[in-house]
Amino acid sequence: MHVDPLTRTASAEPGALWSDVIAAAAPYGLAPLSGTPSVGVTGYTLGGGAGWLTRLYGYAADSLLAAELVTADGELLTADADSHPDLFWALRGGSGNFGVATRLDFRLYPVERVAAGMTMHAFDRAGDTLAVYREWAMKQPDTLNTAVILIRMPGGPPMLALRVVSVEDAGRTLAPLLEAAGEPISGGLAEMTFARAPRPPADGAEHAVRAVRRADRRRDRRAARLAGRRHRGAALGRRHARARRADRTS
Numbered sequence: 001m002h003v004d005p006l007t008r009t010a011s012a013e014p015g016a017l018w019s020d021v022i023a024a025a026a027p028y029g030l031a032p033l034s035g036t037p038s039v040g041v042t043g044y045t046l047g048g049g050a051g052w053l054t055r056l057y058g059y060a061a062d063s064l065l066a067a068e069l070v071t072a073d074g075e076l077l078t079a080d081a082d083s084h085p086d087l088f089w090a091l092r093g094g095s096g097n098f099g100v101a102t103r104l105d106f107r108l109y110p111v112e113r114v115a116a117g118m119t120m121h122a123f124d125r126a127g128d129t130l131a132v133y134r135e136w137a138m139k140q141p142d143t144l145n146t147a148v149i150l151i152r153m154p155g156g157p158p159m160l161a162l163r164v165v166s167v168e169d170a171g172r173t174l175a176p177l178l179e180a181a182g183e184p185i186s187g188g189l190a191e192m193t194f195a196r197a198p199r200p201p202a203d204g205a206e207h208a209v210r211a212v213r214r215a216d217r218r219r220d221r222r223a224a225r226l227a228g229r230r231h232r233g234a235a236l237g238r239r240h241a242r243a244r245r246a247d248r249t250s
Contacts, residue, residue, distance in 0.1 A: 003028065008108045009065060012041045014101070022195050030108040031194040033060040042101050048093045052165040052197055053111060056142045061092035063107040069099035076102070114165050116197040117189040121160040121181040126150055129160060132180040143167040146177070164189055165197050 001020050002011045005028035010021055019037035035044050035051045046067075049060025057063065066080035067088065079088040090098055121129070126148075133148050140146075149161040162181055164174065174189075 003030070003108065005030065008110070009105060010108055011103055011105050013103050014042060016041045018044070025108050026112075026193065026195050028108075029110060029112040031111040032106065032108055033057055033063045035060070042104060045104055045106065046091055046094065046101065052114075052116075052145050053109060053167070055145050056167060057109055059093070060106070063109075064088075064092050064104060065107060066105040067091050067101050068103040069101045071099045080105075111167055111194050113191055114167055114194050114197045115170055115189055115191050116165040117187060117192075118161055118163040119178070119181070119184040119187040119189070121162065121184055123150070123158040123160050125180065125182045126160045129162075129177065129180045132176060136176055140173060141168070144170050144173060146174075159185070161187075 001013070001016055001024050003021075003024045004010070008030055010025060010032065012021060017037065018032065018034035018039055018041055021032045021041060022034060022037060025031055031053065032041075033049060033051055033053050034041075035049060045060040045064055047061075051060065054060075066078055068076070068078045069091075070076050077084060079085075079091060081088060087098060091101075130148060133146075137146065144166045145164070147163040149163060150158060151161060152158040160181060162177065164170065166173075171189075178184075
């Protein structure tokens, strides 16, 4: 694992987790387009990768600068925009179908602190919240990434959760959504380092998510995520628009 703060880039080899990259980049005020910290860098990036900074900077695959890999015939090569450009294009979203990646070089971004967390609300506010979210989400800045989640606690009633990561202060921006969701039962939003952002603050909200995940691993149908709606668009929408234009002119 290597970070170059001058070029804002990082290199990761097989087995590297996003937690490794986040920890190495944080002292320089930088962050990767990462997923959950316990997820591997290579598979996530080559598969596309949509994380908390996706609306602002795009998919993790968009940050890829070069990939060293072993091809099916045993050749070791490096694919980037200039060398093997067709292979480089395919790797960014094509997952592991084109060889065994032995190193990835990718961009880092100037994100040190964020406003983040999760709030839990009464389930009977879910309908109003989703109705507001549908219109509200279309107008929000690229710096804000949100999710509305409907979950059920083990042995308890279903609940509504709002999950937020924002590169800028989003208190006033979130007001209509929080008003629709009603008074939080637990949880909250706070300023924190990006290293903490992929997980909500350590309170009742995080306990709820962990309980649901434990139940999912046990295949306990009494406690499972029911549904979710996540913020997309922004950089992702612009990326798809460019791809469509390229297809029409090719």
